[in-house]
Amino acid sequence: MFLALRELKHAKLRYFLIGLIMVLIAWLVLFVTGLANGLANDNGAAISSNQATYYVLQKDSDNRLTRSNLTKVETEEIAKQVGKSDSTNLGVQMGTVTPPAKDKKTDIAYFGIDKSSFMKPEITEGKAPQTKNEVIADISLKESGYKLKSEIKDSATGNVFQITAFTKNNTFSHSPVIFVGWDAWEMIHQTNQAAKGEYTAVALNVSKSKAESLSLGKLELASSKEVLQGIPGYSEEQGSLLMMIAFLFVIAAFVLAAFFYVITIQKINQFGVLKAVGARTAYLGRSIVSQVVFLSVVSLLIGNAFTFGLAAILPASMPFTLSPLLAIGCSVLFLAVAVAGSMLSLYRVAKVDALEAIGRAI
Template sequence: MFLALRELKYAKLRYFLIGFIMVLIAWLVLFVSGLAKGLASDNASSIQKMDTDYLVIQKEADHRLVRSILSEDKLKVIQDYTNNESAAPLGIQMTTFTQKGSSKKIDATFFAVDMKGFLAPDVIDGRMINNKTTNEIVADSSLKEDGLKLGDYIKEQFSGKTFEIVGFSKGESFSHTPVIHINFKEWGEIHKLSANKQLFFNAIALKTSQDAAEQIDKNVAGVDLIDKSEALKSIPGYSEEQGSLIMMIVFLFIIAAFVLAVFFYVMTIQKINQFGVLKAIGATTGYIARNIVFQVLLLTFISLVISIVLTYGVAAILPSSMPFDLTPKLVLGSSGLFLAVSVIGSLISLYKVTKIDAIEAIGSAAQ
């Protein structure tokens, strides 16, 4: 690696410019990756965090949670195949509300769940509600950005009901709207159901074995069984949004591979005479190839470190409303892929090195 380090020291400007371009490409890849994950969380974090294995929905709903309608009778049938605690109903309703004393309308999504079940949210501020609570809700903490706080009252537009915010959860969103958790008592009130009428749900979450789930799917009429990944894809705009961003990331990696391949190929051609001299004095092709790969890996590693620092620095000054989520796992995955792309991009240069003839290269240098 002595040769690689000496060359980096000798041609500082050349390698600085290459490293600068690599920093920009890696920075863009990391930023778009964080944006893609952030948008995915903002669109469906409530489903992603849900502690469930499967979701049962209406067969005619085309795998869309908001289109599904299941009755209490259907819930009882499904519970016969599982323990009562392993099947939990879920009600979902997109809504709009106004804060008391304000005319500003805010979009949100009601999630009706059993407050003693496994779908109940984790409260980070305030207190939890129970299944008998009246006119109280647990809201996502992102609503604090709209000026809402504990003890504030909101008025739901469609039912006209007023609720008090008694607790805040974190990272609960659905279709780019904050989730508000309510109990089924309030769910019935919102839908103006009398005591003798059945409740209706959008889905039934299951925490059960695959065999039990398959029995439900096979024997219960009028239902479909889906997993969380299928439920995520059914959220309006989720697949299209993620597909566009992932395509951008893929093209960025492809562009990076071509750019790096061209850079190192041109540099290798410029150094053919020097490589010929090295071969003439005993340097093997393997030795030269190892130095080229070491150069590529060193440049890529330094560029990635700078890019990661820049990305986290920009993320720190982004507004909290910006859906950006760059986890260490995502950074490691993207960095590893970028390293691989860089090495692949240098393979053309290695091929050129294997074809260098020492006598021919020295003869060209003498001319």
């Protein structure tokens, strides 16, 4: 470490520029990771944040809630097998709302629930609905100008509801969720007369063994993760972003390897002289790795500070979520990539011939 720090102090500009590039790469990796996580959360937060572990859906629905439709008889049969406390009906329908006297439309997702079940959202502002025309809305609806006691009109049916409470982290397909009771669900649910009163799915809060032991008949079972993957565009969106993150790590490895290899080549004569006076290859190798680790750690600290600082001033409409645990995981991976990129330099140092290097240095 002594040799590594002496060299960093001697060539300040060179290592400052390398460190700056590492900061920018780390910042980019962390920001794209937060964006990918934020988009995933914005697409299916209402599914991932509730207590349901499994869902019973219509067969051949491809795990998509918006394609499933269950009859009251089917939902009652599932409830008999599981128990009313561990199962609850769920209705999901995409919709559009406007203020009663305006034409400004906002895309939303209706979630029909039993307000006393485990699917009820946690209220962060306001009070629980008391009548069928009172609803709970995700707080992101505030971005469209709505607030507590605001009225919303369903564009399809013309029914008017009042927001009495807000909840957080409840979005579906990039739209804020509005939670309604079954009375209100029947008012907005768009079905034919014969299908009136049908549900989308049955949400279960049970173990894997109990869920798999159910007699489903013409229905099918899907885990919460599978339902998330079934949200339109979810898998494709995450696949693209994860591919970008993977390529960023690969690019970082090549860039860092190239930088440290070039610097090592420039110092090859010095390494030869050090070997000639008794320095071991392991000592020189530790010096290179120490430099890489030191620069990487400092760059990651600055990159994390920039990322969380930027996240603090981003608009609420920007879907960005980066937990400290995820940031630490990305930082550790980045550090591993940087050290792996320095292996080429270690190989070059190990192959240095002391006499040949001294001859070139004289």
